[in-house]
Amino acid sequence: MKERKIAPYVYIFPTLLLVIVFVYIPIIQNFYFSFFKMSSYSTVKTFVGLKNYIRIFADDIFYTALINNTLYAIISLIFQVGIGLCLAMLLESSFVAPKLRTFFRSIYFIPSVISITVVALIFQFVYTPDIGILNGILKVIGLSKYTHAWLGDTKTAMYSIIAMSQWQYVGYIMMLFIVAIQKIPEDVYEAADIDGATGIQKAIFITIPQVKEMTLVTSVITVIGAFKVFTEVYVMTTGGPGTSTQVLGTYLYRSAFLNDEMGYASAIGVIIFFITSILSFIQIKISKSGKD
Amino acid sequence: MKRKGLMTIVLAACVAITSVFSGCSSKTADTSTKDNGKITIKFLHRWPMEPNKSFLDKVVADYEKANPNIKIDMQSVANDSYKEKIKVILGTADAPDVFFSWSGEFMYRFVRENKIYDLTSALNQDGWKDTLMESQLKPFTLNDKTYGIPYSVDGKVFFYNTKIFKDNGLEVPTTFDEFLKVCATLKSKGITPIAFGNQSPWACIHYIGTLNQKVVAEDVRAKDYAAATGEFTDPGYVEALKKYQQLIPYFNANSNAIKHDQARISFVNGKCAMMYCETQEVGEVEKLQASDFQWSMFKFPDVTDGKGDQTKLTGAPEGFVISANTKHPKEAIAFLKYLTGKEVGLEEVKDTGILNGMKDIYNTSNADSKVIEAAKIINTSKDIVQWLDTDLNAQVANEYLSDTQLLTGGNITPEAMMQKIQKVAKQVKSGTN
Numbered sequence: 012m013k014e015r016k017i018a019p020y021v022y023i024f025p026t027l028l029l030v031i032v033f034v035y036i037p038i039i040q041n042f043y044f045s046f047f048k049m050s051s052y053s054t055v056k057t058f059v060g061l062k063n064y065i066r067i068f069a070d071d072i073f074y075t076a077l078i079n080n081t082l083y084a085i086i087s088l089i090f091q092v093g094i095g096l097c098l099a100m101l102l103e104s105s106f107v108a109p110k111l112r113t114f115f116r117s118i119y120f121i122p123s124v125i126s127i128t129v130v131a132l133i134f135q136f137v138y139t140p141d142i143g144i145l146n147g148i149l150k151v152i153g154l155s156k157y158t159h160a161w162l163g164d165t166k167t168a169m170y171s172i173i174a175m176s177q178w179q180y181v182g183y184i185m186m187l188f189i190v191a192i193q194k195i196p197e198d199v200y201e202a203a204d205i206d207g208a209t210g211i212q213k214a215i216f217i218t219i220p221q222v223k224e225m226t227l228v229t230s231v232i233t234v235i236g237a238f239k240v241f242t243e244v245y246v247m248t249t250g251g252p253g254t255s256t257q258v259l260g261t262y263l264y265r266s267a268f269l270n271d272e273m274g275y276a277s278a279i280g281v282i283i284f285f286i287t288s289i290l291s292f293i294q295i296k297i298s299k300s301g302k303d
Numbered sequence: 304m305k306r307k308g309l310m311t312i313v314l315a316a317c318v319a320i321t322s323v324f325s326g327c328s329s330k331t332a333d334t335s336t337k338d339n340g341k342i343t344i345k346f347l348h349r350w351p352m353e354p355n356k357s358f359l360d361k362v363v364a365d366y367e368k369a370n371p372n373i374k375i376d377m378q379s380v381a382n383d384s385y386k387e388k389i390k391v392i393l394g395t396a397d398a399p400d401v402f403f404s405w406s407g408e409f410m411y412r413f414v415r416e417n418k419i420y421d422l423t424s425a426l427n428q429d430g431w432k433d434t435l436m437e438s439q440l441k442p443f444t445l446n447d448k449t450y451g452i453p454y455s456v457d458g459k460v461f462f463y464n465t466k467i468f469k470d471n472g473l474e475v476p477t478t479f480d481e482f483l484k485v486c487a488t489l490k491s492k493g494i495t496p497i498a499f500g501n502q503s504p505w506a507c508i509h510y511i512g513t514l515n516q517k518v519v520a521e522d523v524r525a526k527d528y529a530a531a532t533g534e535f536t537d538p539g540y541v542e543a544l545k546k547y548q549q550l551i552p553y554f555n556a557n558s559n560a561i562k563h564d565q566a567r568i569s570f571v572n573g574k575c576a577m578m579y580c581e582t583q584e585v586g587e588v589e590k591l592q593a594s595d596f597q598w599s600m601f602k603f604p605d606v607t608d609g610k611g612d613q614t615k616l617t618g619a620p621e622g623f624v625i626s627a628n629t630k631h632p633k634e635a636i637a638f639l640k641y642l643t644g645k646e647v648g649l650e651e652v653k654d655t656g657i658l659n660g661m662k663d664i665y666n667t668s669n670a671d672s673k674v675i676e677a678a679k680i681i682n683t684s685k686d687i688v689q690w691l692d693t694d695l696n697a698q699v700a701n702e703y704l705s706d707t708q709l710l711t712g713g714n715i716t717p718e719a720m721m722q723k724i725q726k727v728a729k730q731v732k733s734g735t736n
Contacts, residue, residue: 048734050390050394050412050416051390051391051393051394052390052391052393052394052413052416052418053394053416054416054417138560139560139561140556140557140560140561141557141561160556160557160559160560161560162502162560163502163557163558163559163560163561163712164559164560164712165709165712165714248502249383250705251502251504251559251705251708252559252705252708252709252711252712252714253705253706253708253709253712253714253715254705265701268387268390268391269386269387269697269701270697270698270701271390271412271697271698272698
């Protein structure tokens with residue numbers, strides 16, 4: 012009897028070991044390094060206590076990065092989750108012929124499987140002021156006064172990057188919602204039809220409440236993703252112009268590898284860890300209360 | 304039941320052992336190994352693009368043929384990523400034996416951490432030192448010890464379209480005020496005076512570096528550029544930024560959104576009259592230009608009311624260094640000597656238009672008129688002043704880099720920018736004390 016109970020643990024053990032060695036120990040090491048001053052190639056570490064953290068809270072660039080990440084999260088919620096849900100409802104409704112549904116689903120979904128670096132490079136070209144497509148289209152339809160140096164202007168750069176992200180991931184979130192909507196039993200809708208509900212009433216009072224759990228999941232994915240963002244910003248502007256598009260991820264990278272301040276970068280890493288942990292914790296709490 | 308338990312333990316042990324082994328395998332591969340009596344030298348450079356890539360491929364192939372017991376393992380990483388990658392690689396035990404480095408502070412920070420091999424004694428042997436230009440060895444020297452050998456010497460000059468100048472009756476300006484007048488004339492005729500791409504902010508840094516050198520007194524600048532004593536409180540720095548601001552109306556539009564390479568295209572196709580370029584770029588312009596494109600070069604004009612030095616040329620040699628942890632110093636030095644020597648140098652000028660650090664490396668048979676012009680400018684400059692971002696400590700350099708983009712976009716004033724620099728300089732100064 013005893014041997015039967017050991018088996019599962021013995022199987023789990025190697026993976027557990029890998030996770031501890033490659034995830035948990037580095038996180039603890041990161042905490043440790045955040046109390047030092049050092050560079051990636053230095054031979055000595057200098058203990059500085061809480062100086063890195065004190066510096067972070069007085070650092071303008073850190074707050075710029077935090078604001079950018081928050082902006083990213085809010086806009087992603089509105090566009091990816093909000094519009095993703097609307098698109099999903101539209102595609103599952105009677106407005107779209109069943110034959111066309113697969114076609115539209117593929118079109119919306121394909122951007123999310125393209126590598127982020129490729130998308131970033133493509134959009135860099137789209138946003139180029141003189142020969143880019145965006146300014147070109149604006150000129151052709153007579154809106155040339157709206158043309159901008161999208162990535163070269165501190166006021167528009169961050170929004171341009173966020174816009175690119177929405178284009179890429181709306182389809183992915185939409186697919187998740189489509190799966191959730193397809194799980195809603197047909198008889199709920201039939202009952203509503205008998206009561207004489209319109210399409211919009213069905214959407215608001217049936218579909219949206221029924222996909223509440225998926226809404227929570229996608230909200231968490233987008234918000235935590237917004238705080239971990241790196242590649243999009245790094246490839247498109249490396250945090251420029253000035254420091255207007257810095258996000259926590261790129262600021263960490265810059266401190267570590269450009270400013271030769273590994274200790275400071277570790278401190279930023281610790282803060283990212285806390286922010287994403289708190290967000291995950293809140294998610295778990297909300298989803299648990301939702302189950303009651 | 305006993306059999307089932309035994310199988311479980313055996314299988315789990317297999318999973319554990321294989322996962323441990325996959326982690327170990329990278330450690331057993333030695334970096335420079337002696338394999339079949341061959342010595343492998345790891346070689347890292349920053350040119351994955353033409354024309355340097357094929358040129359270096361040729362150099363390595365020729366060397367391997369002449370030295371059958373040496374194998375060169377060559378890799379390349381592009382410019383901006385190189386600056387980051389090298390810092391990480393040098394923190395590991397896997398550093399390449401021979402690798403590229405900018406001179407000045409960029410190299411000094413690695414020397415201070417004992418990552419670079421001291422070449423002083425090797426240079427004093429067989430008269431190696433006397434074959435090289437002393438002014439180009441100085442930026443690779445720290446505390447009287449030399450650590451690197453130049454592969455390319457470089458200076459920043461204005462490339463200009465001679466036809467546009469002739470058609471508009473313009474002469475080459477010798478002072479900054481004359482230069483502004485030339486720009487104003489060009490602009491009034493509907494020609495964009497200066498091509499400028501600042502998406503990678505080093506393009507602007509080159510302007511600011513030159514202006515700092517011409518406006519701020521030499522001894523003040525030397526004190527401020529050193530990490531331990533840097534303050535940047537001299538009003539000359541604000542003055543230098545103001546002079547840069549005077550150029551902004553004459554740049555092409557949206558310079559912060561355009562890369563330097565893209566801007567160069569608009570110079571070569573005649574849309575812009577001038578561009579501040581490195582002499583290294585002669586080869587790249589010649590590759591792009593139409594056969595009737597007429598151009599020449601002139602040095603950055605003198606700032607007549609500036610307190611700094613007007614004759615030095617902004618520029619810095621780039622070259623190669625040897626890792627302090629190399630297992631084959633003798634072979635690495637031999638390869639380095641070949642790479643930066645006369646035989647390769649003559650071919651280098653012909654194939655890439657780049658001059659290396661050797662004396663008398665060019666003549667009319669291997670260099671065209673533009674390369675010779677560039678070489679003359681470099682050789683007649685009594686000294687060079689390095690790029691601002693490789694001359695300063697990393698944090699001050701990065702502050703300058705990000706702020707110049709704001710300055711170019713009109714998002715910050717010179718005074719406010721210098722205040723930010725002063726703050727960072729103070730932090731660095733207190734960190735080193």
